[in-house]
Amino acid sequence: MIVTAMPSNAAPNDTLEDDSLSETPWQLTWRQLRKNRFAMAGGAVLIVLYTMAILANFLSPYPITERSDHVYQPPSAVVFHDDNGRFSMWPHTERMALNTQTQQYNSLSGSAVPLRLFVRGEPYRLLGLLPLNMHLFSGSGGVPFHILGTDSDGRDVFSRLMVGSQISLTIGIVAISITFTIGLLMGGIAGYYGGPVDNILMRICEVIMSIPQFYLLIALAGLLPPTLDPRLTFLLIIVILSFVGWAGLARVIRGIALSTRELEYVQAARALGVSDLTIIRRHVLPSAFTYATVSATLAIPGYILAESGLSFLGLGIKIPIPSWGNMLTAAQNLEVLTSKFWMLAPGVMIFVTVLAFNFLGDGLRDALDPKLRR
Amino acid sequence: MIRFIIKRLLTMIPLLIGISFLCFAILQISPGDYVLSLTSGDQFSEELRRQITHEFGLDKPWPIQYLLWLGNALHLNFGMSLATRQPVTSVLWERMGNTMILSLSSLALAWGLAIPLGILSAVKRNTWVDRLNSLFAFTWISIPSFFVALLALLFAQRSGLFPVGGMHSADVDLMTGPEQFVDLLRHLVLPTLVLGLGGCAGIMRQMRGSLLDTLRDNYITAARARGLSERKVIVKHAVRNAINPLITIFGFSLAGLLSGAALVENVMAWPGLGRLILESVLSKDIYMVMGAFMLGATMLMLGNLFSDILLAITDPRIRLGK
Numbered sequence: 059m060i061v062t063a064m065p066s067n068a069a070p071n072d073t074l075e076d077d078s079l080s081e082t083p084w085q086l087t088w089r090q091l092r093k094n095r096f097a098m099a100g101g102a103v104l105i106v107l108y109t110m111a112i113l114a115n116f117l118s119p120y121p122i123t124e125r126s127d128h129v130y131q132p133p134s135a136v137v138f139h140d141d142n143g144r145f146s147m148w149p150h151t152e153r154m155a156l157n158t159q160t161q162q163y164n165s166l167s168g169s170a171v172p173l174r175l176f177v178r179g180e181p182y183r184l185l186g187l188l189p190l191n192m193h194l195f196s197g198s199g200g201v202p203f204h205i206l207g208t209d210s211d212g213r214d215v216f217s218r219l220m221v222g223s224q225i226s227l228t229i230g231i232v233a234i235s236i237t238f239t240i241g242l243l244m245g246g247i248a249g250y251y252g253g254p255v256d257n258i259l260m261r262i263c264e265v266i267m268s269i270p271q272f273y274l275l276i277a278l279a280g281l282l283p284p285t286l287d288p289r290l291t292f293l294l295i296i297v298i299l300s301f302v303g304w305a306g307l308a309r310v311i312r313g314i315a316l317s318t319r320e321l322e323y324v325q326a327a328r329a330l331g332v333s334d335l336t337i338i339r340r341h342v343l344p345s346a347f348t349y350a351t352v353s354a355t356l357a358i359p360g361y362i363l364a365e366s367g368l369s370f371l372g373l374g375i376k377i378p379i380p381s382w383g384n385m386l387t388a389a390q391n392l393e394v395l396t397s398k399f400w401m402l403a404p405g406v407m408i409f410v411t412v413l414a415f416n417f418l419g420d421g422l423r424d425a426l427d428p429k430l431r432r
Numbered sequence: 433m434i435r436f437i438i439k440r441l442l443t444m445i446p447l448l449i450g451i452s453f454l455c456f457a458i459l460q461i462s463p464g465d466y467v468l469s470l471t472s473g474d475q476f477s478e479e480l481r482r483q484i485t486h487e488f489g490l491d492k493p494w495p496i497q498y499l500l501w502l503g504n505a506l507h508l509n510f511g512m513s514l515a516t517r518q519p520v521t522s523v524l525w526e527r528m529g530n531t532m533i534l535s536l537s538s539l540a541l542a543w544g545l546a547i548p549l550g551i552l553s554a555v556k557r558n559t560w561v562d563r564l565n566s567l568f569a570f571t572w573i574s575i576p577s578f579f580v581a582l583l584a585l586l587f588a589q590r591s592g593l594f595p596v597g598g599m600h601s602a603d604v605d606l607m608t609g610p611e612q613f614v615d616l617l618r619h620l621v622l623p624t625l626v627l628g629l630g631g632c633a634g635i636m637r638q639m640r641g642s643l644l645d646t647l648r649d650n651y652i653t654a655a656r657a658r659g660l661s662e663r664k665v666i667v668k669h670a671v672r673n674a675i676n677p678l679i680t681i682f683g684f685s686l687a688g689l690l691s692g693a694a695l696v697e698n699v700m701a702w703p704g705l706g707r708l709i710l711e712s713v714l715s716k717d718i719y720m721v722m723g724a725f726m727l728g729a730t731m732l733m734l735g736n737l738f739s740d741i742l743l744a745i746t747d748p749r750i751r752l753g754k
Contacts, residue, residue, distance in 0.1 A: 261447075261450065262450075264447055264450075265447060265450040265451050265454055266454075267687075268447055268451060268729045268732055268733055269451055269455075269725060269728065269729050269732070270687055270690035270691050270694070270728045270729070270731075270732055271687065271691045272690075272691035272692070272694040272695065272706065273690070273691070273694060273705075273706065273709050273724070273725060273728050276694065276706075276709050276710050276713055277455070277458060277459075277709065277713050277721060277725070278458060280710070280713030280714055281458065281459070281461070281713070359573075359574065363576050363577075366576055366578075367576065367577075367578055367695050370578050370695075371695070371698060371710060373710075386578070386579065386582070389582055390582070390699065392585070392589060392596065395582060395585060395586050395589070396586060396589050396590065402579075402582070402583075405576065405579035405582070408576050408579065409574055409575045409576070409579065412573075412574040412575075412576070413570060413571070413574035416570055416573055416574050417570070420570075
């Protein structure tokens with residue numbers, strides 16, 4: 059390894075050459091990544107989002123399917139006075155009522171009630187295990203608190219947004235893991251064996267890649283019967299996304315494997331009689347790992363966008379199970395779009411998530427690129 | 433060159449056959465027997481039903497059905513739409529034309545904007561211009577196209593400047609030729625912006641990266657050392673070489689565009705190929721889906737071929753056909 063000259067004003071501990079030499083690749087990457095503010099911000103946002111998804115039931119004040127007759131109620135007001143109009147440090151909310159003449163919701167003055175924290179309510183299981191009935195916040199005295207308003211059935215949008223994040227955020231990660239496994243394996247096998255195996259696998263890849271991706275997704279997802287169990291639909295959507303996605307990765311991995319198999323250490327392993335699968339796993343694939351890590355991070359947003367697009371068209375996750383995509387379907391109605399701005403909240407969430415992944419992926423690519431290391 | 437093009441066109445044929453087999457198999461796996469829906473409703477006359485059954489062997493097992501379809505397709509007979517009773521080919525031509533209009537205008541916008549912005553970003557690297565460009569790029573890459581399309585509709589509704597979705601006004605038949613053209617342009621503006629700006633962002637980042645790589649090369653230093661003006665160094669030496677890798681991603685950008693168009697078409701009611709696929713998948717209009725798939729794949733492959741030819745023209749080091 060070549061150690062480049064250190065700048066003269068470097069911090070004292072940076073000038074120790076053996077210190078930087080003894081870094082593991084992961085430490086080196088981490089040090090590079092930490093310098094990139096955008097990547098770190100992206101990572102932090104993702105940690106917050108995923109924590110939110112785990113705590114979704116705790117954070118959401120109402121059950122996701124609980125309907126009320128408050129249809130399309132705008133976000134509840136947060137006021138700092140009690141029902142007598144006296145100033146209060148504690149946030150209060152007011153009851154909203156529909157004015158039947160204007161079809162507008164108005165806060166009723168004199169109806170302010172304090173917000174409450176850690177309210178006992180609908181029981182749920184945290185992470186599907188821990189039975190709890192505590193919710194972070196709620197209205198009180200029978201006054202509902204809809205922080206992001208309600209939808210066409212009077213359901214709490216914020217609660218649906220929280221629970222919907224579980225689907226929208228996991229689908230990308232799970233799909234990429236499957237794509238990753240198939241792509242690495244197929245690419246590795248094709249590149250390592252070459253010949254007819256390579257030929258057949260690459261022709262299959264070409265067939266998949268020659269169809270505009272979203273056309274294929276629409277066709278595959280459109281075939282799922284609408285009456286299917288939502289959990290099964292969720293799994294099948296993941297399978298569909300992976301099926302469409304693995305070809306591109308496999309082709310690149312094949313190229314890397316093709317050049318790696320001629321290297322001395324791979325030939326040495328072969329001469330020692332190591333089995334083919336072990337060689338692919340232990341010697342060929344690790345050289346493609348850096349590329350795969352970066353491309354995986356950058357591919358996750360694609361899956362999130364694809365899932366939300368499908369669900370938006372009514373082909374992916376189907377109501378009443380909320381996902382960010384299918385929550386936006388309601389906004390296709392022009393009247394909802396123009397006057398119920400809170401219904402666009404899921405779009406903002408998708409945007410923030412995808413942006414965070416892109417920042418992190420971009421930073422990771424720079425951090426892993428030896429050309430850019432200084 | 434001609435030989436290369438012919439060779440490439442010939443290799444498309446087995447690929448298309450592979451695609452058609454894959455699609456046909458997928459459509460057959462799907463539940464819901466469409467022969468049944470064909471016979472149970474009385475929307476189809478007995479004679480037409482018999483004709484389709486005869487031509488496409490609906491009473492036979494699906495591999496034979498596939499071969500019959502393939503045989504017909506090779507004679508450019510893609511069958512009847514089961515929903516509209518029109519020949520698939522005539523519907524496809526119209527829809528493809530519409531998708532082409534949208535795709536080409538978006539493509540022009542995306543590349544026309546991306547190349548200058550990418551060059552600007554690379555030349556003014558790490559200045560506020562570059563940062564602003566990067567911010568713009570990251571925003572557009574990250575925002576779902578259907579969400580932008582929704583916002584565009586919202587804008588159209590609020591401002592009244594542009595029509596809210598669709599491709600023609602309701603009274604298009606009463607208009608004269610030039611008026612129809614203007615009407616089409618007015619409908620085209622928003623979908624083009626949504627798709628074009630989305631596509632622009634990625635290409636711009638590529639252009640910036642590619643030009644930055646090129647600017648590190650020795651011949652650039654040499655050109656500067658000879659006292660060439662910075663403008664000449666960039667335009668004549670750097671950009672010309674930096675643009676090559678971008679031509680190879682032209683094919684990819686076309687694929688992304690067709691996929692993106694599928695969503696935008698659906699939100700903004702643009703009667704293109706993507707919308708057709710969704711409609712016919714939902715109504716289990718199997719021959720329409722097959723036809724649309726074939727057409728989409730062909731467009732994609734022709735786009736790739738086009739970018740290869742373009743590459744050979746711009747880069748004399750590449751010799752095609754070897």
